[in-house]
Amino acid sequence: MVSLLMLVPWLVLAAPNASPSAEGLVGTWGSERLLGPQVRGELTLTSRAGVWRARIAGFDVPARVEGGRLRVILPGGQGALRGPVPQEGQRITSHWVQPRVRMSGMKFATPVTLIPVQSGVWRGEVAPLEDRFSLYLVVRKQQDDTVEAFLRNPERNWGGKQTFRVELQGESVRLSAQGGGLQLEGSYDAKSARLSLRIPAMEETFEFTRRERNQAVGLHARTPEASPYVYQPPLAEDDGWETASLDEAGLELEPVRQLVQRILDQEPGPESAPAIQGLLIARHGKLVVEEYFQGFDKERPHDLRSAAKSYASLMVGIALDQGAPFTVDTPVLALFPEYKGKVANLDARKRRLTVANVLSMSSGLACDDDDPASPGNEDRLDDAVPDWYRYTLDLPMAAEPGKRGVYCSANMNLLGGVLRNATRAWLPEFFHQFVAKPLQMRDYHLDLMPDGEQYLGGGIFMRPRDALKLGQLYMAGGMWKGQRVVSQRWVERSTAPQSTLPEGRSYGYAWWRNTMRVGDHVYGEYEASGNGGQLVMVVPELDLVVMFTAANYNQASIWRKFREELLPRYILSAVKPEGT
Numbered sequence: 100m101v102s103l104l105m106l107v108p109w110l111v112l113a114a115p116n117a118s119p120s121a122e123g124l125v126g127t128w129g130s131e132r133l134l135g136p137q138v139r140g141e142l143t144l145t146s147r148a149g150v151w152r153a154r155i156a157g158f159d160v161p162a163r164v165e166g167g168r169l170r171v172i173l174p175g176g177q178g179a180l181r182g183p184v185p186q187e188g189q190r191i192t193s194h195w196v197q198p199r200v201r202m203s204g205m206k207f208a209t210p211v212t213l214i215p216v217q218s219g220v221w222r223g224e225v226a227p228l229e230d231r232f233s234l235y236l237v238v239r240k241q242q243d244d245t246v247e248a249f250l251r252n253p254e255r256n257w258g259g260k261q262t263f264r265v266e267l268q269g270e271s272v273r274l275s276a277q278g279g280g281l282q283l284e285g286s287y288d289a290k291s292a293r294l295s296l297r298i299p300a301m302e303e304t305f306e307f308t309r310r311e312r313n314q315a316v317g318l319h320a321r322t323p324e325a326s327p328y329v330y331q332p333p334l335a336e337d338d339g340w341e342t343a344s345l346d347e348a349g350l351e352l353e354p355v356r357q358l359v360q361r362i363l364d365q366e367p368g369p370e371s372a373p374a375i376q377g378l379l380i381a382r383h384g385k386l387v388v389e390e391y392f393q394g395f396d397k398e399r400p401h402d403l404r405s406a407a408k409s410y411a412s413l414m415v416g417i418a419l420d421q422g423a424p425f426t427v428d429t430p431v432l433a434l435f436p437e438y439k440g441k442v443a444n445l446d447a448r449k450r451r452l453t454v455a456n457v458l459s460m461s462s463g464l465a466c467d468d469d470d471p472a473s474p475g476n477e478d479r480l481d482d483a484v485p486d487w488y489r490y491t492l493d494l495p496m497a498a499e500p501g502k503r504g505v506y507c508s509a510n511m512n513l514l515g516g517v518l519r520n521a522t523r524a525w526l527p528e529f530f531h532q533f534v535a536k537p538l539q540m541r542d543y544h545l546d547l548m549p550d551g552e553q554y555l556g557g558g559i560f561m562r563p564r565d566a567l568k569l570g571q572l573y574m575a576g577g578m579w580k581g582q583r584v585v586s587q588r589w590v591e592r593s594t595a596p597q598s599t600l601p602e603g604r605s606y607g608y609a610w611w612r613n614t615m616r617v618g619d620h621v622y623g624e625y626e627a628s629g630n631g632g633q634l635v636m637v638v639p640e641l642d643l644v645v646m647f648t649a650a651n652y653n654q655a656s657i658w659r660k661f662r663e664e665l666l667p668r669y670i671l672s673a674v675k676p677e678g679t
Contacts, residue, residue, distance in 0.1 A: 121246050121267055124238045124287065128294055128307035129315050134230040136197045138178045144171075144185070144213060144221045153180060155225060169193070178227070180211070181525070188215050194527050196547065197227035201301070202254065203402070204481075205558060206551075207544040208527040210535070228400065228544040228560050234305055235318045236294070237367065249369035253317035253393045256374050256631070256650035272296070317394035318367050325363040328356055333389035338564055339539035339580050340386045348382035351673040355380070358669035359390055373657055375632065377401065377563045377648035380670060381571055382641070389564070393650070400542060400560035401648045404629030408511045409569060410534065411555035412458060412609035414526075415514055416589030417533045423521040427455035427592075427608075434517045435492065443493040448500060454517060456500040457510045458608040459597035465497040466507035469601070477508040477556060482549050488516035504598035504606055508556035511609060512548075515555040526553035537584045538572065540565040557629060563648055569627060570635040570644035573610075594625045594637075613662065617671045624662070632658030636666060641674050 142155040144162065151162035153171040155178075162171045164184055171180035182193025194208040207228045213221040231254065238248040246265060263274040267287060272294065274283040285296035285304065294307040313323045330352055332344040345352050362375050376395045380388035391397065419426070425434055431452045432442065442449070448463055456462045466475025475494045484490045491509040498505075515526055522529055527545050530553065535543060543565065546558040572579050573594065576587040593608040605612035610625045627635040632649025645666060651658040 121265055122240055123289060124248075124265075124267075124294065125240050125246065126238060127310045127312070127315055127318065128236040128238070129233070129310040129318070130235075130305040130307045131233045131317075132231065132303070132305065134201050134232060136178065136200075136227050136230065138173060138197075139225050139227055142180070142195075142211065142213075142223050142225050144169075144180075144223075146219045178225075181208075182211075182213075182528075185213060185215070185221050187218065190214050191221075192531055193223070194531075195225045195227060196551065200228060200230045202230055202232060203546070203558065205546040205554070207546055207560070208553065209544050210527075210531055210541075226542065232301075233317045233394070234298075234307075235310070235315055235367075236296070236307055237318070247369070249367075251318055251367055253374070253376070253650060256652055256654075320363045320365060320392040322394075328360045328363055330356055330359075330388075333386045336564075337539075338541070338562075339568070340381075340564060341384065343383075343385040343387050345387050345673070348385060348387045349675045350380075350382060350387065350670075351675060354669045354673040355388060358665060362390075362392055371651075371654055371657060373632075373660070374650040375647060375661070376650060377646065379563055379567050379646040381567060381644040384571060384575065384642075386564070386567070391563075395648070397564055398542065398562065400544060400562055401566070401633070402629075402631075403557065403559050403561055403566055403627075403633045404631055404652075405508065405557035406566070406627040406629035406633040406635055407557045407559040407561075408508070408555070408609045408629075409627035409635070410530070410559065411511050411514045412593050412607075413534060413569070413572075413585055414518055414529065414555075415454070415458065415608075416585045416593065418518055418522055418529075420586045420589065423518075425454060425517065425521055427458065428453050431457060431513065431517065432492070434520055435488065436520075438489060438492060441489075444495040446496060448496045448498075449492075452500045454514070455597070455608075457513050457517075458593075459501075460504045460506055460510055460600060460606055461501050461598040462507065462510050462513075463496050463498040463500040463502065464491065464494045464507065464510065466491070466494055466509050467505045468508055469506060475507055475509050480509060480512075480548075480556075485549065487548050487550075487554075488513060501598075504600035506600055512554055512556040515553060519552060526555070534584070537582055538565065538568045538579050540568070563646060566633075566635060566648075567644060567646045570637045570646065573625075574637050574639065574642065574644050615663070615667045615671070617667045622667075622671060624666075626662065630655075630658075632661055634658075634661055636662060638671065641671070643670075643674070645670055 138156045140156055144153050153162050158173050162169055167184055169184045176198055179196045180193055185191045191213050193211050195211045196208050199206050209227050211223045211225055213223040216222050233253055235251045240246050266273040270286045272285045272287050283296050287294050292309050295304055297304045316322045333342045335342045376393045378390045452462055467473040468477050480487050491513050544560040546554045548554050573590050577585040577590045594610050596605045598606045600606050611628050613624045614621050622638050622640055624636055624638050631652040632647050634647045636645045647661045649658055
């Protein structure tokens with residue numbers, strides 16, 4: 100589950116006595132890569148005399164129909180379509196499964212709406228998740244005539260700090276880490292002003308060209324350089340959100356303006372700093388702030404990381420509302436009859452493990468994402484593990500279920516097996532039918548395990564406007580636009596204290612619980628939280644939902660301040676007293 104990109108550090112290049120040729124590299128360099136997938140665009144599905152075929156991106160392949168299900172598989176693993184067999188004149192939603200994304204190492208399922216265009220012909224647009232990677236190299240001459248540089252990647256913000264010695268001999272560039280270790284090698288063509296560097300972790304050579312500030316969209320908060328921020332209310336669209344102004348929602352402008360200006364004023368540098376890419380605020384059910392930074396916009400899906408775990412809890416609640424044959428008190432092993440008599444490390448404690456224990460991260464299994472040596476650590480879930488559910492159930496027990504909370508993504512993913520067996524549905528279709536469709540979501544991408552089932556441990560890519568709806572749904576007691584999506588009882592149970600995790604943190608059913616002080620007042624808050632700063636935060640007392648998206652991956656000390664400092668200082672403090 101660890102991307103290769105996490106192994107490459109940030110760079111600080113130093114040349115103690117910079118030669119004129121090294122000084123010639125001073126400036127900003129950029130390289131953008133679209134790594135795939137190649138197959139996208141219009142898909143045409145035809146049925147002639149009971150024979151089904153599909154055409155897309157130059158492929159013309161047969162479709163297989165079995166048990167009312169239709170499947171198209173492109174050669175070379177370049178994509179697949181899964182869904183129901185469409186009936187004459189029927190509009191349906193299928194899912195396109197794209198090849199593995201190099202940036203995360205996962206496959207994704209994306210909904211595709213197939214519309215009848217004539218008898219026996221359906222068409223839809225396949226828009227898989229873009230596997231993009233942007234890299235900026237900023238080279239600066241210092242007052243002591245040294246030359247420093249750093250790399251910045253707005254999608255992943257990978258790495259730490261590293262000092263490099265820069266050698267430029269002819270056209271050959273070598274960046275050698277002081278004290279040995281990592282080396283980056285490449286070339287510099289002064290005539291064409293092109294710099295090439297090979298990134299070992301990606302086994303790729305990146306071609307850099309010089310960039311003016313206005314050409315480095317992902318490096319800066321806004322391009323071109325932002326003037327003083329002027330607030331504008333969001334625009335209403337066809338996604339269900341009503342909009343309003345801050346004043347109409349009872350929020351003061353000035354604190355919010357200060358927050359956005361603080362983000363805009365941040366200049367890129369080698370030091371770790373907030374990498375906020377989105378800020379959305381909803382009050383009284385209306386969207387009142389929508390701002391994006393570092394090359395992101397409202398249509399670009401963002402990686403929710405572990406904030407997507409809260410959708411696992413939502414899906415369980417929906418299944419229970421529909422009468423699924425289990426309760427939160429049902430022993431988990433009873434819901435996996437296919438493993439009867441096969442589960443390793445079986446003891447009385449494992450037999451007592453319930454759905455509620457899994458939902459609250461208190462399973463007792465030897466699974467700790469904060470401990471690299473833990474046998475259940477998320478990073479151990481990879482292609483070498485054919486069945487992630489079985490692997491998790493086979494883990495030894497480290498504690499009595501329900502006694503203590505330990506953060507474990509495999510716990511939450513295990514709920515996928517519970518849902519699959521209870522509903523007999525492919526999870527992406529269940530998500531579409533009972534979550535995405537009623538919440539008016541679009542252009543999302545669900546990450547998949549090697550066996551093709553949805554991974555519920557996190558990682559959905561989603562438009563921020565759609566992701567914010569999860570918080571609004573719970574704020575409204577399970578309702579969206581007058582339609583009940585999940586019961587109020589489940590909302591209340593999910594956000595109530597269910598376990599205590601390390602550092603005394605309170606946890607519900609895949610929802611974190613917190614308190615924060617503004618002046619003399621203490622507010623309760625619950626949130627869906629993901630690595631890097633993906634936060635959907637609900638403050639019930641104020642009828643307020645706030646979302647941050649960011650790229651401070653593996654920098655919890657930075658992104659936790661979004662909740663601990665930015666939320667109370669700039670947003671909660673903006674709430675006007677009642678009657679003003």
